Amino acid sequence: MKHVKLSDDIYYLGVNDRRTNLFENAWPLPNGVAYNSYLIVDEKVALIDTVEYGHMEDFLLKIEEILGQTPIDYLVVNHMEPDHSGAIKQIVNKYPDIEIVGNKKTFPMLEGFFGIEEGKKEVAEGDTLKLGKHELSFYMAPMVHWPETMVTYESTTKTLFSADAFGSFGTLDGGVFDDELNLDFYHDELRRYYSNIVGKYGNQTQKALAKLSTLEIKQIAATHGPVWRCHINYIMDKYQKWSKYEAEEDGVVIVFGSMYGNTEKMADHIARKLSEEGIKNIRIYDASKTHASYIISDIWKYNGLIIGSAAYNGGIFPPVGSLLDKLKNMYIKNRHLGIFGNSSWGGGGHRTLQKWAEELKLEPLGPKAEARCAPNTDDLALCEEIATEVANAIKNQN
Numbered sequence: 001m002k003h004v005k006l007s008d009d010i011y012y013l014g015v016n017d018r019r020t021n022l023f024e025n026a027w028p029l030p031n032g033v034a035y036n037s038y039l040i041v042d043e044k045v046a047l048i049d050t051v052e053y054g055h056m057e058d059f060l061l062k063i064e065e066i067l068g069q070t071p072i073d074y075l076v077v078n079h080m081e082p083d084h085s086g087a088i089k090q091i092v093n094k095y096p097d098i099e100i101v102g103n104k105k106t107f108p109m110l111e112g113f114f115g116i117e118e119g120k121k122e123v124a125e126g127d128t129l130k131l132g133k134h135e136l137s138f139y140m141a142p143m144v145h146w147p148e149t150m151v152t153y154e155s156t157t158k159t160l161f162s163a164d165a166f167g168s169f170g171t172l173d174g175g176v177f178d179d180e181l182n183l184d185f186y187h188d189e190l191r192r193y194y195s196n197i198v199g200k201y202g203n204q205t206q207k208a209l210a211k212l213s214t215l216e217i218k219q220i221a222a223t224h225g226p227v228w229r230c231h232i233n234y235i236m237d238k239y240q241k242w243s244k245y246e247a248e249e250d251g252v253v254i255v256f257g258s259m260y261g262n263t264e265k266m267a268d269h270i271a272r273k274l275s276e277e278g279i280k281n282i283r284i285y286d287a288s289k290t291h292a293s294y295i296i297s298d299i300w301k302y303n304g305l306i307i308g309s310a311a312y313n314g315g316i317f318p319p320v321g322s323l324l325d326k327l328k329n330m331y332i333k334n335r336h337l338g339i340f341g342n343s344s345w346g347g348g349g350h351r352t353l354q355k356w357a358e359e360l361k362l363e364p365l366g367p368k369a370e371a372r373c374a375p376n377t378d379d380l381a382l383c384e385e386i387a388t389e390v391a392n393a394i395k396n397q398n
């Protein structure tokens, strides 16, 4: 097996997972995912994070191929989520003298998940650890993506081991570095990863980015996806934008929830009017059909959002309700919003949408459009007004 290196002494130790269907048992993985770990071989040997439990055998074998009988001195735990901490126990069993480097929030989780209480080396903001010619320093990045998350900077090669930050869904099929891969494949998966996994923590991501801006970074080695060395500005810019809830492009995501097609008709009507108004990026999603992670990723991409739902048992159609809950949990903002609904008696869909928008301090544009049963010409005219107002808001923004 060839070993991939980030520098003379830093090895890439990632594994590809093409088998798991759902990341965190929640997010589809049609393109798989990579769990990345790294090994620094110096006077002292340091392992940065591990991999998911199911891939441990391969992982341990790779380490043995590189180190032979040389022990590992330090295991740096940037993030305790089990897709990265899954092999800690086996590493500790194999290298009993290893010191586990973490911060004060790491160790209760280490004990909680694995019952490990010994061999801890606690570090705090800015602390350093000399390995020989390589020196590591540690920076806390709470909630990017768990409270104990930290990042580790290696000063000789100026490599940032960034935990989940800058990570992506998608396996690494041959290429490992950004310049070895066709990044077109990763654009959407990077955004889908950020928006769904880290998206709720925009403020905390902003704080972490401010901290990182003081470091000279030549490589970013995340725990998922490509290692960044040629497109660092690209990925930093994306993270700046996404964590500020700024859209990437003009465009409108229309999401609808419909049992019998009447609400869908309203969605199509809105889309046509948007197109007549000159909006080119229009994506219509049926909330019952497309997994929310793809819809959310596109909501992060475009600056217009129009949501419509049929009424259902006094409330909103459940697949739309589930999406609204997720977006609320992520504090979605900075979108030109339109809402519409459909009902046959006391309503519920439109009402829920209105309340949701109020709670998020998003102001729906245009008139109230809530059809009774099949939308009539008046209902469709109201839908057109919503489309025009959203389109104008987008055009006026530029």
Ligand SMILES: Cc1cc2nc3c(=O)[nH]c(=O)nc-3n(C[C@H](O)[C@H](O)[C@H](O)COP(=O)(O)O)c2cc1C
Residues within 6 Å of the ligand: 257, 258, 259, 260, 261, 262, 263, 264, 310, 311, 312, 313, 314, 315, 342, 343, 344, 345, 346, 347, 348, 372, 373, 374
């Ligand atoms: C299970 C079920 C529950 C419903 N609950 C309500 C309701 O609480 N209030 C209401 O006004 N209409 C309710 N409706 C009616 C639909 O919202 C209404 O017929 C609407 O036009 C359906 O739009 P669609 O064709 O897009 O599915 C319900 C329909 C179904 C099938």
